[in-house]
Amino acid sequence: MYEIYQKIRDAKGLKDADVSRATGITKSTFSDWKSGRSNPKNDKLQKIADYLEVSIDYLSTGKADSYYLNAETANIAQDIFENKELRALFDAARTATPEDLQTTYSMLLALKRKEEGN
DSSP, rough: HHHHHHHHHHHTTTTTTHHHHHOOOOOOHHHHHHHHHHOOOOHHHHHHHHEEEEEEEEHHHHOOOOTSHHHHHHHHHHHHHHHHTHHHHHHHHHOOOOHHHHHHHHHHHHHHHHHOOO
């Protein structure tokens, strides 16, 4: 679990100290997980997952949820999310107005129709 957590944490440009401050989980607890002296309990996993904005499943297994219809799309979305510069696409959607999201959605549908020849 720690390796997956570390990969997500690093992709977000965070350190254990940042996650510790945000979740209330001590840095020594992270050290214990890293060394294998202990494993996280579900309540702590949930705090970390919430803070990192991932599911407990993803945090535990490193496997993306079944949100995407195929593995290739899921991998591309994960690559975008893990790329600091491209992650702005996800961040922008979080705070965008409904009108902005609708415009983006309409543009993507138009591109999809064009690709399909409609």
